[in-house]
Amino acid sequence: MVDLSAGLSGVENLRTFIGAMQEYDPTLLSHSLGVTNIAWQLASYLKVENGFQVLLQGALLHDIGKTLIDRAILQKPGPLSPAEQEIMKRHPVDGAQMLAEKGFSKELQVVVLYHHERWDGKGYLGLAGNDMPLNAQIVALADAIDAMSSDRPYREALPPLAVYDEIEKGAGSQFSSELVGRLAQAGFWPTDGLGKERVLHLINRERQWLNFLAEQFHSLRHPLVQIQNRRLDKLVTAYYGE
Known part of the structure; x- marks a missing residue:
């Protein structure tokens, strides 16, 4: 860790x-x-x-x-x-x-x-x-x-x-x-693809990073994990809001 x-x-x-x-x-x-x-x-x-x-x-x-x-x-x-x-x-x-x-x-x-x-x-x-x-x-x-x-x-x-x-x-x-x-x-x-495809690329990357942080800190309550979770939520909202 x-x-x-x-x-x-x-x-x-x-x-x-x-x-x-x-x-x-x-x-x-x-x-x-x-x-x-x-x-x-x-x-x-x-x-x-x-x-x-x-x-x-x-x-x-x-x-x-x-x-x-x-x-x-x-x-x-x-x-x-x-x-x-x-x-x-x-x-x-x-x-x-x-x-x-x-x-x-x-x-x-x-x-x-x-x-x-x-x-x-x-x-x-x-x-x-x-x-x-x-x-x-x-x-x-x-x-x-x-x-x-x-x-x-x-x-x-x-x-x-x-x-x-x-x-x-x-x-x-x-x-x-x-x-x-x-x-x-x-x-x-992402440098290629249409708007939604590029946002989906970001969502997948940020989800992987969230999982990495949760494993590093062995907690979903660590401040960096919570910050990353909010970052991912914004991307998901952007994806479904388009």
């Missing part, structure tokens, strides 16, 4: 951060769990082995810096002002600093620090290409998938297939073309 706390300098600090996200905004923790779940799936398709635990821990804590942002900004139901955008852009740096102060590893800090970078260098801190660590690239991609798949105060979730269409459009600019190409080739999302 995968232990998300393995190798951490302080398990109690991890629990404290998880509790802080839950207290600050339950949807922040739900999003962080969603990103962790998707990052794990991406890593399995990419056959990532080195730094796997750091990847999952970084995904779980990637937005911890948002707990320092005023809730009125984070939950604003419309576009942010330029000043509010600058405040929002500080959360990767703030999050990495929070981890540093608690003695978490440098490898974990950089995942949090660089999760809003882009392949073309137009991200928050201007890192470009392979200067961005692979784990940070995976978390950035998982973050985008979960964000587009979820309702937000200012917009509704995108349909399932539209999410992956957007990922492919972002190849070479927001994301690494090689990374996106490897995932498409491995079948992480």
Whole structure:
């Protein structure tokens, strides 16, 4: 079974951060769990082995810096002002600093620090290409998938297939073309077939992943299993609603 706390300098600090996200905004923790779940799936398709635990821990804590942002900004139901955008852009740096102060590893800090970078260098801190660590690239991609798949105060979730269409459009600019190409080739999302056939492909994949997680944690009540179950439910609803 995968232990998300393995190798951490302080398990109690991890629990404290998880509790802080839950207290600050339950949807922040739900999003962080969603990103962790998707990052794990991406890593399995990419056959990532080195730094796997750091990847999952970084995904779980990637937005911890948002707990320092005023809730009125984070939950604003419309576009942010330029000043509010600058405040929002500080959360990767703030999050990495929070981890540093608690003695978490440098490898974990950089995942949090660089999760809003882009392949073309137009991200928050201007890192470009392979200067961005692979784990940070995976978390950035998982973050985008979960964000587009979820309702937000200012917009509704995108349909399932539209999410992956957007990922492919972002190849070479927001994301690494090689990374996106490897995932498409491995079948992480369907590239052929009609709409319903492609959604059915996603349903089958997500059902297999749900079974995998349930076996890993020996429980249907584990938070990641519950997150994945909700993800599958959305796909089933989309399939029968078309």
